[in-house]
Amino acid sequence: MGEMAAEPRPTAPALTERQEARRRRILHAGAQLAGRGGFEAVQMREVADAAGVALGTLYRYFPSKVHLLVALMQEQLQHLHTALRRRPPAADDPAQRVAETLMRAFRALQRDPLLADAMVRALTFADRGVSPEVDAVSRLTTAIVLDAMGLEEPTQGQLAVVRVIEHTWHSALITWLSGRESIAQVRRDIDTVCRLIDLPEP
Amino acid sequence: MGEMAAEPRPTAPALTERQEARRRRILHAGAQLAGRGGFEAVQMREVADAAGVALGTLYRYFPSKVHLLVALMQEQLQHLHTALRRRPPAADDPAQRVAETLMRAFRALQRDPLLADAMVRALTFADRGVSPEVDAVSRLTTAIVLDAMGLEEPTQGQLAVVRVIEHTWHSALITWLSGRESIAQVRRDIDTVCRLIDLPEP
DNA sequence: CGCTAATCTAGAACAAGTTTCAGACATGTC
DNA sequence: GACATGTCTGAAACTTGTTCTAGATTAGCG
Numbered sequence: 001m002g003e004m005a006a007e008p009r010p011t012a013p014a015l016t017e018r019q020e021a022r023r024r025r026i027l028h029a030g031a032q033l034a035g036r037g038g039f040e041a042v043q044m045r046e047v048a049d050a051a052g053v054a055l056g057t058l059y060r061y062f063p064s065k066v067h068l069l070v071a072l073m074q075e076q077l078q079h080l081h082t083a084l085r086r087r088p089p090a091a092d093d094p095a096q097r098v099a100e101t102l103m104r105a106f107r108a109l110q111r112d113p114l115l116a117d118a119m120v121r122a123l124t125f126a127d128r129g130v131s132p133e134v135d136a137v138s139r140l141t142t143a144i145v146l147d148a149m150g151l152e153e154p155t156q157g158q159l160a161v162v163r164v165i166e167h168t169w170h171s172a173l174i175t176w177l178s179g180r181e182s183i184a185q186v187r188r189d190i191d192t193v194c195r196l197i198d199l200p201e202p
Numbered sequence: 203m204g205e206m207a208a209e210p211r212p213t214a215p216a217l218t219e220r221q222e223a224r225r226r227r228i229l230h231a232g233a234q235l236a237g238r239g240g241f242e243a244v245q246m247r248e249v250a251d252a253a254g255v256a257l258g259t260l261y262r263y264f265p266s267k268v269h270l271l272v273a274l275m276q277e278q279l280q281h282l283h284t285a286l287r288r289r290p291p292a293a294d295d296p297a298q299r300v301a302e303t304l305m306r307a308f309r310a311l312q313r314d315p316l317l318a319d320a321m322v323r324a325l326t327f328a329d330r331g332v333s334p335e336v337d338a339v340s341r342l343t344t345a346i347v348l349d350a351m352g353l354e355e356p357t358q359g360q361l362a363v364v365r366v367i368e369h370t371w372h373s374a375l376i377t378w379l380s381g382r383e384s385i386a387q388v389r390r391d392i393d394t395v396c397r398l399i400d401l402p403e404p
Numbered sequence: 405c406g407c408t409a410a411t412c413t414a415g416a417a418c419a420a421g422t423t424t425c426a427g428a429c430a431t432g433t434c
Numbered sequence: 435g436a437c438a439t440g441t442c443t444g445a446a447a448c449t450t451g452t453t454c455t456a457g458a459t460t461a462g463c464g
Contacts, residue, residue: 039329044451056412065451124326127241128381135382160394162372167391171369179330180337185362192362192398197333199397246421256443267421
């Protein structure tokens with residue numbers, strides 16, 4: 001409805017300190033609940049409770065449960081991105097660097113599978129109303145992959161490859177989270193799709 | 203939660219004629235509602251109403267909304283599969299045949315984007331409780347792609363490629379449905395991932 | 405300080421998925 | 435045909451996401 005506590009393009013309305021703290025408490029409570037119980041355990045009333053905030057306030061900060069979880073994903077990726085910039089993958093081959101990067105991300109998510117479940121389900125369930133936020137996540141992922149490839153100004157063809165890699169990563173994550181694909185298969189899928197990287201353009 | 207009206211592995215309990223008819227009415231009603239309004243327009247009370255069936259009965263046939271929509275997807279893929287067997291893609295190159303096949307599937311879904319939205323959202327939102335059904339859909343998709351590739355006994359490597367193709371297809375579909383990717387981009391993604399097909403194994 | 409607008413709280417209310425239950429109906433068996 | 439069993443109906447109840455409202459608090463400003 002009215003203002004939103006997050007990301008319109010012109011750098012959000014600037015929260016006061018208490019508001020910033022509230023936002024963090026909410027995100028933390030959400031992560032906590034997601035950590036045990038996954039997507040369905042993140043119940044808005046409980047989040048509000050755990051964050052010491054009224055339900056209406058929670059909805060002012062995050063207009064839906066999906067928004068909340070997507071924001072969580074955004075945070076996680078942010079962390080991952082800076083961590084990766086600190087210690088970038090070492091391999092010579094761009095494809096190997098990307099595969100290593102993705103598997104690192106994957107292992108990070110593995111540490112808290114239920115949280116991962118909640119975030120990923122939210123991401124793929126998000127409808128048009130959440131597009132800007134989902135897009136932000138997508139751009140972050142793209143940035144991470146491009147970093148790993150060592151590209152500053154990718155061509156159209158390279159961007160298509162990156163998109164396919166992201167598609168694969170997302171979808172493989174989902175099938176793993178719902179128990180339909182093993183970790184070994186995920187690794188294999190990632191290695192497979194990464195072969196596209198050093199392929200000549202058609 | 204006693205019996206279920208669908209798919210234990212040993213070929214479901216055999217429905218009577220009236221039951222088969224009910225099942226079809228339910229699926230039809232679901233498709234109808236999804237056709238306008240997408241995922242959220244498929245309201246269980248309305249489905250039951252439109253199918254001329256009590257709510258409890260609906261839940262006996264499909265234990266959740268997601269089950270219902272996944273079953274719909276399964277039906278659609280069934281149709282597509284037989285249609286494709288009748289008129290298989292013509293190209294010489296396996297990669298082109300797969301790309302053509304997927305774009306045909308894509309166009310079929312395009313005809314009813316809201317129905318597609320409902321089915322795909324259900325697929326990716328499905329949790330472990332729906333795994334068998336989602337798996338059935340996955341196997342169908344695999345069969346379709348393998349058919350297009352002209353493979354009877356794929357190697358491990360080829361199966362990995364097929365999985366990556368499916369990942370890409372699913373995820374590209376989602377991004378298109380939520381308006382974050384254009385049709386041209388989807389086509390490009392599909393063409394890109396299909397290049398994996400005639401790549402030598404590493 | 406005192407005013408005003410925005411924000412926050414508590415709690416009720418609403419919507420849609422899901423569960424439950426009592427009674428009616430159908431099916432198959434003797 | 436009558437019984438036993440399983441299925442279907444209609445309606446209420448329960449759960450959880452979301453919205454709304456009235457009153458308290460807070461923040462910014464003169």
